[in-house]
Amino acid sequence: MTSTLQQENSKQLVDRAIEVLAKGSQVAVRDFVRSLYPAETAHVLESLGPEQRTKIWSVIPPSVMGTILVEVNVDVGSFLLKITDRKDLIAASENLGSDKMVDLLHVLPEPLLSQVIETIGTNNRAQFEQSLRYDEHTAGGMMSQELLTVRGDVTLDVAARYLRLRGKIPATIDSLIVVDRKEQFQGLLPLSQFLSHDPHKKVAEVMDAKATTISYRMPTRDVAVLFEQRKLLSVPVLADDGKVIGLITVDDVVPVIRAEAEHSLMGMAGLTEEHDMFAPVMTSAKRRAVWLGINLLTAFLAAWVIDLFEDAIQQIVALAVLMPIVASMGGIAGSQTLTLVIRGLALRQVSAGNTVSLFFKEISVGLVNGLIWSVVVASVAAFWFHDVHLGFLLGAAMMINLVCAALSGVAIPVALDRMGIDPALAGGVLLTTVTDVVGFMAFLGLATLFLL
Amino acid sequence: MTSTLQQENSKQLVDRAIEVLAKGSQVAVRDFVRSLYPAETAHVLESLGPEQRTKIWSVIPPSVMGTILVEVNVDVGSFLLKITDRKDLIAASENLGSDKMVDLLHVLPEPLLSQVIETIGTNNRAQFEQSLRYDEHTAGGMMSQELLTVRGDVTLDVAARYLRLRGKIPATIDSLIVVDRKEQFQGLLPLSQFLSHDPHKKVAEVMDAKATTISYRMPTRDVAVLFEQRKLLSVPVLADDGKVIGLITVDDVVPVIRAEAEHSLMGMAGLTEEHDMFAPVMTSAKRRAVWLGINLLTAFLAAWVIDLFEDAIQQIVALAVLMPIVASMGGIAGSQTLTLVIRGLALRQVSAGNTVSLFFKEISVGLVNGLIWSVVVASVAAFWFHDVHLGFLLGAAMMINLVCAALSGVAIPVALDRMGIDPALAGGVLLTTVTDVVGFMAFLGLATLFLL
Known part of the structure; x- marks a missing residue:
């Protein structure tokens, strides 16, 4: 069994699970699951839809359920808990060490919690209660208390x-x-x-x-x-x-x-790392709706900015045609800087001492790229609409937006991080707001000033 | 020394490096560097600008240079190689095991390569030449040949x-x-x-x-x-x-x-994981320029689509005001699906067997969110411009775009992956192209059909 498995990568594992399930023999499913490591079973469970997931789960003996439950992500864990018998769950937790037990507690629903805690032998109880005292996100929460x-x-x-x-x-x-x-x-x-x-x-x-x-x-x-x-x-x-x-x-x-x-x-996409790829449609839709709603506010803000220049657009329709270019290029350039800084913050490479030099470097990059692409964009637009002035204004607006994008690409994540807000989550929305608003404002504003 | 260091996280390490460098004493810098592990020195080097980086590098004895060179990312490695004496480099490589040596070869410039290879003792040479035979991206390239x-x-x-x-x-x-x-x-x-x-x-x-x-x-x-x-x-x-x-x-x-x-x-931001945060401005600008250029093509394509509906915009300026909303919401929804699928592919959770059910799930999520936000957007627009028909068309266009976004969010990365193209790199641009073009086309097209 080992020799087949070790040649198989996890993707093939998922395919084989689907294959075995399709054949419909419970014995075959059981044999398949028995050949897997707990984390491999968890991987298969995470990769399947609810129906197939239930089928796999039903052949897993309660004694190993605990080791699998601590491996799956939070979403899938909650799903499995809902379809598991209470008695089985208590049996499942009995076979876990005290540190794993604590992991399990994070997914257990309230009423079950006390029952599970009662099953812990007095011997382990002291160690277990000790574990609970440590913050999950610290060394205390990670460590094993088994020492030699x-x-x-x-x-x-x-x-x-x-x-x-x-x-x-x-x-x-x-x-x-x-x-x-x-x-x-x-x-x-x-x-x-x-x-x-x-x-x-x-x-x-x-x-x-x-x-x-x-x-x-x-x-x-x-x-x-x-x-x-x-x-x-x-x-x-x-x-x-x-x-x-x-x-x-x-x-x-x-x-x-x-x-x-x-x-x-x-x-950066408004999702969490605990996301279940096959969560029920309504659960997924509800979660993502919030993110879309926040972004909709940004979009309406941008629309409101455009609306301020209604007259200009009415007179020169080319403005409406070209304005998304300014906003989009700002968004792309800004997200490059943003991603770089978010990674730097996560890897602890961005610190108080080097933020300023990072600022200047990114603004310089913004200036150089602004210059290059402004010339290109300006030439294309001037040629397309037979209007050199329009081209020049488009280039100038893009230049302004790329520099703003570089500025906000550094400033936003660093500021969020200092305020204790996750820059990966909130950074993108804020950045797009800036690059959209500045982009439209710069282009349409310059056009109003110089073309009308 | 150890007791101070162990309380310090890597961010503080960077700050302390800046502090020590600011004081200007070479002896202090040397003592500081001596207290670090090779990868910690690498971390500090990656987190500093070129000038400070050079100062740190200058106090590092050639005998440990090799162990640091294999730790820094490729960009920083190339920078350091440029400022290092040839003799020192050869000394640096002498202290590396054959597997580390192979890592070093990836950053060494051609002319130096042969000199370094000559320094390898005959004993290690067989093992070293063996190592070179394995693909860097396979188990053979990762393994150590030191066995007991x-x-x-x-x-x-x-x-x-x-x-x-x-x-x-x-x-x-x-x-x-x-x-x-x-x-x-x-x-x-x-x-x-x-x-x-x-x-x-x-x-x-x-x-x-x-x-x-x-x-x-x-x-x-x-x-x-x-x-x-x-x-x-x-x-x-x-x-x-x-x-x-x-x-x-x-x-x-x-x-x-x-x-x-x-x-x-x-x-997803067109960068690589080997990116040097403090690369020279021109190097950074050049690299990112390519990405901006590709995105500019997308932006011009979208502009061209808008231009097709010039007449419609001339007659109803509100179209220009509202059209970015459709494109932007499609982009956000699509990037959520895209991110989920890219992670699924990287973790080997998306396979041939479950792609279809993922498709249906994402389209369903798109439909549900399309319905919710279309109603909101339609109401706001109808109220804003006192035009129920306009609101209705905006909602319908957004609905179309969110479903398209879900479809392409799954189809694009899966197709790229099968073609052997990195979905993380090319997925975002392709997706934005689809959501921009479909968004503008649907909204302006519907408006041309029903409002003019």
Whole structure:
């Protein structure tokens, strides 16, 4: 089974799911699902419409439902919760570790929550309640509380014997955490060190005492950047008093990086990264309606600006023909700057110290491109409408709009970010408002002044 | 030093770099740079303008230049290469492993290439030349050829002694690869297994024989998805004959996930993920000019459509006032669908089997939102211009355009993807062309038919 699967990419997985479902044999569907990893099942569920999704879900045993529920996006998770039996859900949550459990709680509806919490054994309860205390968007919310700690004054041999007695080591744990009597962090001991050193050496001699540690308060975003930049595999998380309270491993970070990068992409279209591609039509329509409504206000504002110049258009219809060019080019140039700055902000490359030089650079780029394309646009328009003055005004308006676009492309996201508003979400609408209004105003205004 | 740094996020890092540079002491700059990890230095270099970038680069010893060069994006890399001494560059490349070396080759200018290649010791040369044979965008291009292999018929104890003799194990290696006499893959042995099993057990008893393996031909995209979905830490890469030729670890995958997700975001604005935020003005302007030029063609096409209805506009100026609303709402709705589908394609969730149902879903969403906002737009326009017919036509045109937007939002990226064209790059322009042309055509056309 493994050998077939490993040659298959996730797209083929979706196609195979559709194929198996089409054949209609429940046994075949069950066998197919059984061959998948939890996240692969989640991928298939996210890629199918509600009907097929229900069919797949119905063959999944309650004992693994929990591991799949924490993998799907929030939208699909809510859908699955609605079609799942209460009893099954409680069974599903029993098989999760305390950190996964906390993830599940974010999707569980209120009445079920208390029931699930009751099922947690007293042993896990303390750890679980501890987990709830940490903000989901910080290192505390990401970390696993499963730790292997060791004291620095024992030999590698003793530590190894202790590990052997303890039994199976979780696959994601690549290091032991070295602590002193007061559980204060001393260093990190990669498991590979056991295999490249004399067993009689002390742990403290071999450990990495300069290992990176972080506070449980560090935002997930920064944790992800830290892992990427330092190529870390695991990082101990410390409480304010220096006690080690958890461990974040690189596999915890991968979903954060994915979500972070997708957030900008989806946000710029007014969507979220948790969006379900096959959400019911009414749910999708309702969500997107809000975004369209906001943009409609922008469009009406632009229309109102045009209306101010009704007389000019009545006298020179060519103005109506050419005015969308000015607005559209401003929008495109502005969105290039905007995208660049939004990425820079997300990657923490735009800071207080370099915003000003970024400003000047973008305005310069706007000027250069304004110059090039103004000449082109002006020539085409002058030739088309046999009117050199019209061409000249069109070029001038475009120049003004491209510089404004560069200005707002930097200023809007930076300002939003400082106000704590997500620039990926609100930046595009604001920018288009500026480039539309300035574009129409500049072109029609100049025409009113000089052509009428 | 570590304790200060670890509390600092990368944004503060950039600010601190600017601060240190402002003070003007070369020693302070050197000390600052020395406290950074290579990727952190790369981050700082990417976040600074050319002048400050040069200052930072000048204090970096040639021996670590290589590790930084492979971290910065291509644009910044080329900039740094230009300001680096030839001798230093050759020294820089000497300290890189063969896989990193290959990364460096992508940024090195032609004449330098041969000199650098000559510096490679004969020992590494075979491995290095092997690396060059693999496509950069496949598993072969990602993998490290540094492997620790072991035979299945030895005991854990013997394997451990062999490792100890071998010396330091690279930090990213978390597993040994178990092979038979013919170097065929048998299984994976996580290093942690040494510590949780009796040393007298055979490797073959303890290893994971069902571990996921991949072909060296698997595209990097699929490798990334596989790691994410199966939560893998390392995957052996096999040649066609089943021989193990390399190992990919999760830290190799993190940059791929980041680049992949950013590619869509930047592509939609006609930029690449390798874009240097502080590239020289002329370089930036030249690159973006192409994108603006392509969009200008679209804008002129839309203008030409408007020009067809010159008479209608001359008679009813309100048409010119309202027409941008139709085009703009179509563009927004279309880009929502487009973004969703582009993400679906990148995540491998959109496949041949579910495209049709996605089509119907998006068209339904378009119909619902078309209905809602057409009524709003129609009412506002009817009230504004005291003309119920005009309002009705505006609503109808918007309805048509939103459905067209939904249709093209799915059809354009899916078609581009099948043709092997990047949908993130070309999708937006094509979509805007459709929504502009259809929007103006529908509104002005309907008006010509029913109002004149």
